[in-house]
Amino acid sequence: SDYTREPPRHPCLQVNSKEPFNAEPPRAALVSSYVTPVDLFYKRNHGPIPTVDDIERYRISVTGLVSNARELSMADIRKLRKYNVTATLQCAGNRRTAMSKTKKVRGVGWDVSAIGNAIWGGAKLCDVLELLGVPKLTTSTPLGGRHVEFVSIDKCKEEKGGPYKASIPLIQATNPEADVLLAYEMNGEPLNRDHGYPLRVIVPGVIGARSVKWLDAINIIAKECQGFFMQKDYKMFPPTVDWDNINWSTRRPQMDFPIQCAICSLNDVDVVKQRKVTISGYAASGGGRGIERVDISIDGGKKWIEAQRYQKSGLPYVADDTNSDKWAWVFFKAEAEIPGTAEIVAKAVDIAGNVQPQTVEEIWNLRGILNTSWHRVQVRLGH
Ligand code: MTE
Ligand code: MO
Structure with missing residues (x-):
């Protein structure tokens, strides 16, 4: 593999793996702005960053179960109506390091900032598909188990030197309200190399692994993609399954992200100078489910107070309000006076009433994905 042409990166990133490059920002930096600056956005790769030198000649091919298979240039994509969607991307491996503390899991370690x-x-995928004769979602369309597969330009060892790939159900891809994008901009700038230049998929509300970067091809297929990251990874197993008794085919590829939150104003073990502490961080759920509540405890989970929630404006957040960003995280903030030592806990509830599991043991899985257990930090008053 060729790691000689990696792009420059921000020095404050905590590097979890150098080749492939996997890094996340410090907690405090992560929540210093509602829209994450590109430099500070976590980077999750499985191989070297590919280069697309000649954008004029760049094409994506769209094939499979379509009436008119063809190649599309960037100009073709840009001709379609452009949408700006504020969406949170979260790696299924976020908070994996903490899951390994109970019992070792396999995978790149992450703190809370993946x-x-x-x-x-960018353009909506449903508009791109419509160009090719795939109609927008209608209840009478017989979609069966059809999926839309995204194939990348990058090469990775898990695919034995082949490209990274993933798929989503056709019903989601053709639904305008699912806001699935072929994105060429991030925060108003052209995508940079780390994040998928020149074109990537964004699947809001779903684990990051399905948002394929450096798009090369889109295929409409009869059933889900058979690639490594759909079949042999990013599946949630029960705690009883280990490497000697795993049967990958018994589980579905993970799609939606469950309810999650993390405290970012404090480290896992922290010393504070004053009794009054600010407890702030992010909460996010999958499938566009809003955040109903964030509960904070300073005694390990016996008594709770409710945190304030907000998004971009700083005004109180209201789930499902037209002014709130459906696919985006919600920040929370609470203040509390701690005794000499405290176990501070945060847990969120989404609008479907889903709550985070209390302990990591009950959701431990061998690949260490979806650690959404209550987030706990140990704080001591000191100097
Ligand atoms: N796309 C390609 N082509 N190659 C990859 O390694 N990683 C996936 C996804 N898309 C990946 C990819 C994973 S696991 C995640 S979490 C997100 O990209 C990370 O996107 P980011 O690096 O822009 O944050
Ligand atoms: Mo990921």
Whole structure:
């Protein structure tokens, strides 16, 4: 593999793996702005960053179960109506390091910052598919188990030197309200190399692994993609399954992200100078489900207070309000006076009433994905 042409990166990033490059920002930097600056946005790769030198000659091919298979240039994509969607992307491996503490899991370690929120600009996938004769969602369309597969330009060892790929159900891809994008902009700038230049998929509300970067091809297929990251990774197993008794085919590829939150104003073990502490961080759920509540405890989860929630404006957040960003995280903030030592806990509830599991043991899985257990930090008053 060729790691000689990696792009420059921000020095403050905590590097979890150098080749492939996997890095996340410090907690405090992550929540310093509602829209995550590109430099600070976590970077999750499985191989070297590919280069597309000649944008004029760049094409994506669209094939499979379509009436008119063809190649599309960037100009063809840009001709379609442009949408800006504020969406949070979260790696399924976010908070994996903490899951390994109970019992070792396999995978790149992450603290709580394998998540970021950006304004993605691009064409809707449903509009692209319509160009090719795939109609928008109608209840009478017989979709069966059809999926839309995204194939990348990058090469990775998990695919034995082949490209990274993933798929989503056709019913989601053709639904304008699902806001699935072929994005060429991030926060108003052209995508940079780390994040998928020149074109990537953004699947709001779904684990980051399905948002394929450096798009090369789109295929409409009869059933889900058979690639490594759909079949042999990013599946949630029960705690009883280990490497000696795993049967990958018994589980579905993970799609929606469950309810999650993390405290970012404090480290896992922290010393504070004053009794009064600010407890702030992010909460996010999958499938566009809003955040109903964030509960904070300073005694390990016996008594709770409710945190304030807000998004871009700083005004109180209201789930499902027209002024709130459906696919984006919600920040929370609470203040509390701690005794000498405190176990501070945060847990969120989404609008479907889903709550985070109390402990990591009950959701432990061998690949260490979806650690959404209550987030706990140990704080001590000191100097
Ligand atoms: N797309 C390609 N082509 N190659 C990859 O390694 N990683 C996926 C996804 N898309 C990946 C990819 C994973 S696991 C995540 S979490 C997100 O991209 C990360 O996107 P980011 O690096 O822009 O934050
Ligand atoms: Mo990921």
